[in-house]
Amino acid sequence: MSDATPHAPSEPTLTELADRVWVVRHPWWDVNVTAVEGERGLLLVDTHTSDASFGEVLDVVRRATRAPLVAVVNTHAHLDHVLGNTAARAAGQDVVVTAHEAADYAGHLPRSVAAYAGERAEEARAAVVSPPDHTFSSVSAVDLGDRVVELVHPGRGHTDGDLVARVEDADVLVAGDLVEESGHPVWGADSWPMEWPLSLDLALELVGPATVVVPGHGTPVDRDFVFEQRSAIGVVAETIRDLATRGVPVSEALAAGHWPYPAEHLADAVRRGYEHLPRSQKRLPLI
Numbered sequence: 001m002s003d004a005t006p007h008a009p010s011e012p013t014l015t016e017l018a019d020r021v022w023v024v025r026h027p028w029w030d031v032n033v034t035a036v037e038g039e040r041g042l043l044l045v046d047t048h049t050s051d052a053s054f055g056e057v058l059d060v061v062r063r064a065t066r067a068p069l070v071a072v073v074n075t076h077a078h079l080d081h082v083l084g085n086t087a088a089r090a091a092g093q094d095v096v097v098t099a100h101e102a103a104d105y106a107g108h109l110p111r112s113v114a115a116y117a118g119e120r121a122e123e124a125r126a127a128v129v130s131p132p133d134h135t136f137s138s139v140s141a142v143d144l145g146d147r148v149v150e151l152v153h154p155g156r157g158h159t160d161g162d163l164v165a166r167v168e169d170a171d172v173l174v175a176g177d178l179v180e181e182s183g184h185p186v187w188g189a190d191s192w193p194m195e196w197p198l199s200l201d202l203a204l205e206l207v208g209p210a211t212v213v214v215p216g217h218g219t220p221v222d223r224d225f226v227f228e229q230r231s232a233i234g235v236v237a238e239t240i241r242d243l244a245t246r247g248v249p250v251s252e253a254l255a256a257g258h259w260p261y262p263a264e265h266l267a268d269a270v271r272r273g274y275e276h277l278p279r280s281q282k283r284l285p286l287i
């Protein structure tokens with residue numbers, strides 16, 4: 001999820017990124033859904049937040065292709081990326097939904113749906129959580145006939161179960177919320193702030209000089225953008241490590257750190273980072 005959408009479109013937009021690869025950018029959350037067409041049919045990466053918003057996305061995809069929907073990939077189990085799964089199954093033909101094995105459809109997701117009180121809350125809360133049919137540990141692939149979409153879990157970061165989807169023949173990488181363009185990266189209650197930089201390093205190994213990277217939210221970016229965001233996410237992790245090593249208590253860490261993002265958005269990052277640091281890297285506060 002992103003909580004800053006300064007230049008979100010006012011209605012869903014369709015952008016062709018490469019041969020038979022499109023991204024739909026939807027104003028609700030300013031979230032992206034990527035469509036990849038192959039001989040066997042259509043794959044959608046993420047499904048938006050409700051039956052209705054999935055339908056709005058699909059309507060826009062249908063301006064470009066009538067290929068039958070056969071596969072869905074969820075980049076991670078946050079409500080703005082997966083609550084359209086049920087509608088996607090109904091719209092397609094034996095749709096196979098794939099996600100990472102640690103993506104938390106049973107815990108964090110239903111809790112966050114129940115607590116959600118923002119835009120279009122009624123329809124989001126009415127959506128039925130539809131977990132994946134297929135999960136994987138490190139790498140997987142969706143065969144679309146004449147092209148293959150590779151799925152890689154680069155490690156934990158924005159959530160436990162992030163994946164990136166790579167369309168190698170088109171030089172496109174769909175990064176989910178490991179990368180954000182229209183807002184800053186979001187560290188929530190299920191984030192892994194100390195591991196996120198290393199996960200992005202692995203994802204960057206799949207990114208070349210001409211690769212189009214689709215962020216979870218906002219406009220597509222390039223390798224330089226991802227490098228810069230990785231370094232800022234690394235500064236957050238190193239600042240947490242430094243504060244903990246110096247014995248700054250977690251309750252004072254937000255105010256004591258010099259952060260690359262507004263401190264008020266980093267409360268979960270700091271709390272989680274302190275939890276995840278090994279005991280040997282934390283000092284008791286000096287009294």
Ligand SMILES: [Zn+2]
Pocket residue numbers: 001076078158177216
């Ligand atoms: Zn997210």
